Amino acid sequence: MPKRQRHYSIFSPPSLSMSELVKTTLDHDSTDMLIEKWLEHRNNAHDAYHEWFRDVRERKLYHRTTSHMKQVIAWNKGEFVPENVFCRTVDTGRLIPLDRTWTTHVYHHHSMSERKLSMLPVVFTMLPELMLLRGMHDTGCDEIYIIVTDLKRQEMDDVTEYFKLVCRHCFGIPCKPSIERRIQAEHMRLSHTLLRQRRTPCFPQIDLTLRAILYEKRPRFLVLFSHQTTSYSQIFFTHPSYVPDEEIFYDYPTGCPNPCCTDDCEMIRFPRRGLETAPVLQIKVPKKNRKRQPRVRAREMCNWIDCDVCFSEEVHTSSSSSESSNGSSEGSADGSDESGSSTSSGGSTKPTVIGQLCSKCKLVKYCSPEHQRMDWEEHKRVCVRT
Numbered sequence: 001m002p003k004r005q006r007h008y009s010i011f012s013p014p015s016l017s018m019s020e021l022v023k024t025t026l027d028h029d030s031t032d033m034l035i036e037k038w039l040e041h042r043n044n045a046h047d048a049y050h051e052w053f054r055d056v057r058e059r060k061l062y063h064r065t066t067s068h069m070k071q072v073i074a075w076n077k078g079e080f081v082p083e084n085v086f087c088r089t090v091d092t093g094r095l096i097p098l099d100r101t102w103t104t105h106v107y108h109h110h111s112m113s114e115r116k117l118s119m120l121p122v123v124f125t126m127l128p129e130l131m132l133l134r135g136m137h138d139t140g141c142d143e144i145y146i147i148v149t150d151l152k153r154q155e156m157d158d159v160t161e162y163f164k165l166v167c168r169h170c171f172g173i174p175c176k177p178s179i180e181r182r183i184q185a186e187h188m189r190l191s192h193t194l195l196r197q198r199r200t201p202c203f204p205q206i207d208l209t210l211r212a213i214l215y216e217k218r219p220r221f222l223v224l225f226s227h228q229t230t231s232y233s234q235i236f237f238t239h240p241s242y243v244p245d246e247e248i249f250y251d252y253p254t255g256c257p258n259p260c261c262t263d264d265c266e267m268i269r270f271p272r273r274g275l276e277t278a279p280v281l282q283i284k285v286p287k288k289n290r291k292r293q294p295r296v297r298a299r300e301m302c303n304w305i306d307c308d309v310c311f312s313e314e315v316h317t318s319s320s321s322s323e324s325s326n327g328s329s330e331g332s333a334d335g336s337d338e339s340g341s342s343t344s345s346g347g348s349t350k351p352t353v354i355g356q357l358c359s360k361c362k363l364v365k366y367c368s369p370e371h372q373r374m375d376w377e378e379h380k381r382v383c384v385r386t
Helices: 027-042 044-059 061-066 110-114 120-125 128-135 155-167 177-196 205-217 370-377
Strands: 022-026 086-088 093-097 103-108 143-149 221-226 233-237 294-301 310-316 336-340 354-359
Touching: 022 110, 027 103, 027 120, 027 128, 103 120, 110 177, 120 128, 120 143, 128 143, 155 177, 155 205, 155 221, 155 233, 177 205, 205 221, 205 233, 354 370
Parallel strands: 103 143, 143 221
Antiparallel strands: 022 103, 086 093, 221 233, 294 310, 336 354
16 A cells, blocks of 8 residues: 655644755765865955954863863964864864864755756855854764755744744644644745745745754754845754853854944854854654653763763753753873763763873863873864963
8 A cells, every 4th residue: 555645734744755945965075175165265254254263262261171061162273274173062072173074965946956056155155154063063963954045134033933933832742722823823924925025945845844854854953044145044953052152152253254244244143142042943752752862962071083981971851941062171192180080871880980181281081091192193283281
């Protein structure tokens, strides 16, 4: 008997196979090429990012490392290139350079393919933001998802509020009749508004594709991109702990090439005020499915990338309102000091592991001198005496 065809509904989880948007995939080599082009492309916007990283280096937020689960950006040596800029990951607490690439899946209207428009400029426009957000995660960000629209500023604001409302109340779970009527009315209003303005893709396709990505791919974040010059592109996060820390990013550049720009002309809505302004699409899961729901874990792990030793672990449930921004204490191959112990990953009680803290930079921690030596080739690019 053939499978029953699924139909689009605003109250049930959709499938990406139902989407009519065209998917263009940019591989790791394309990302490498864009990064090299961005570094060579000197202009006011690039200089603004360079100055921001330099200011972060001068602020030296090393006092934050004494507190676990804190984000850190470190550029201590060498020229301004991704392999010399390190970011503490929110899921493992490692200090890892920003030179890791990713695969980008760009969903767009078929008219862009018919006009033979490349998706490379879409990624290039927000490349610094994507590098930072990718660098904040040790795992789960090898693939990044972008939906291309032509929404104007007010339309993007309205769509953002709609998705926050849907994910809060009825993403895959029954909702109250009053909330259901409210969502239906807002969906109808947005659909008619974008139809009158001849926006492409239409709102039902945006809604279907975005919720399908959330439901099937479970990304750390995704981007609703707008190529309108009078609008901005929105970054949605799927957990509060994935949001950049406002203590670091409060003065992050707007991305506008105009040197006299203000926050009102930002091209990328980067959450400079942390959770206060970041759209977090936290998904409620029915009780019967919560055992299968992957839990968000903030771990403090050995800084050697191939090591799975965990010194401590903090589990965030989907219903928690945690505002944790992760990080850990870390170490270098230059020398080590003994640090506190904890349990290994998984929550089960195992033999105590004594972490070895870098005696020079106090930034990273290792499980053994051998892993310190193995990681030194990379860590020496950021290790300086505090």
